Amino acid sequence: MDQQFDPSNVFTAMHHRVTGELLRLMDGLYSNIEDGLFELAYRTDERRRKTYFDLMRELRHRRSQVIQNFARGMQGSLEAWFVDREEPRSPHEQVARAMAAKCTAHFGGVLQSLSERTAYALGRDDNEMELPIGPFRVACHFVGSLKALNFDDDAVDIVNDLFSRFVLDRMGSIYGECNQQLEQAGFFTSRELAMVASARA
Numbered sequence: 275m276d277q278q279f280d281p282s283n284v285f286t287a288m289h290h291r292v293t294g295e296l297l298r299l300m301d302g303l304y305s306n307i308e309d310g311l312f313e314l315a316y317r318t319d320e321r322r323r324k325t326y327f328d329l330m331r332e333l334r335h336r337r338s339q340v341i342q343n344f345a346r347g348m349q350g351s352l353e354a355w356f357v358d359r360e361e362p363r364s365p366h367e368q369v370a371r372a373m374a375a376k377c378t379a380h381f382g383g384v385l386q387s388l389s390e391r392t393a394y395a396l397g398r399d400d401n402e403m404e405l406p407i408g409p410f411r412v413a414c415h416f417v418g419s420l421k422a423l424n425f426d427d428d429a430v431d432i433v434n435d436l437f438s439r440f441v442l443d444r445m446g447s448i449y450g451e452c453n454q455q456l457e458q459a460g461f462f463t464s465r466e467l468a469m470v471a472s473a474r475a
Contacts, residue, residue: 281395284459285355288452292407293348295448296441300341303440307333310436329429340419347415354406355396366417373417373434374409377442381409384449387463388456395461407452409442416441 308330315326333340378385388405392398404411416437420430462470 282356284395284456286352288455289352289355289407292448292452293345296348296412297341297345299441299444300344303437304337306440307436314432325428326432329432333433336423339423343419343422344415347418351406351411366414366421369417369430369434370410370413373413373438374442376438377409377445381446381449384453387453388449390463391453391456391461394467395456409445412442
């Protein structure tokens with residue numbers, strides 16, 4: 275590992291950058307949310323349609339609060355990179371895992387590389403650690419931001435597909451850049467470590 279890099283500085287800068295990119299994606303979600311809810315409303319029966327339109331108005335009215343809560347959650351998770359302890363269970367874990375499942379499967383390779391580089395850089399034994407910027411944690415912060423504003427389970431269920439589509443599914447390039455940044459900082463995956471060991475043998 276290149277000793278000129280302080281892992282805490284690398285991960286702090288990366289976390290802040292990802293948070294900024296996520297807030298940009300949240301703006302994109304809000305740019306598309308009304309069209310998305312209109313589309314969903316007209317696929318359902320007339321009785322349910324009012325629920326979608328009411329939710330549309332409420333989300334527009336509380337936009338800044340939703341985004342501020344989300345940003346606060348992301349910023350608060352920075353220390354999870356450095357504190358080697360089990361994260362407290364989120365009350366929204368089941369919903370968040372369902373939201374994150376497609377993204378986690380789709381970006382599984384790069385997420386695994388990020389986990390392994392993180393374990394190497396921070397001296398963790400377990401390279402299966404839950405990444406603070408991973409799809410599950412990001413989804414937890416989004417659901418938490420809605421629940422903190424008393425959006426009910428029905429509202430969360432309606433919005434979660436749109437969040438997955440306009441935020442989680444668009445994180446591939448962000449994860450790719452993070453992986454490249456950690457690689458350039460000299461943090462290895464298990465495969466790369468095996469190759470180095472083999473070359474030295």
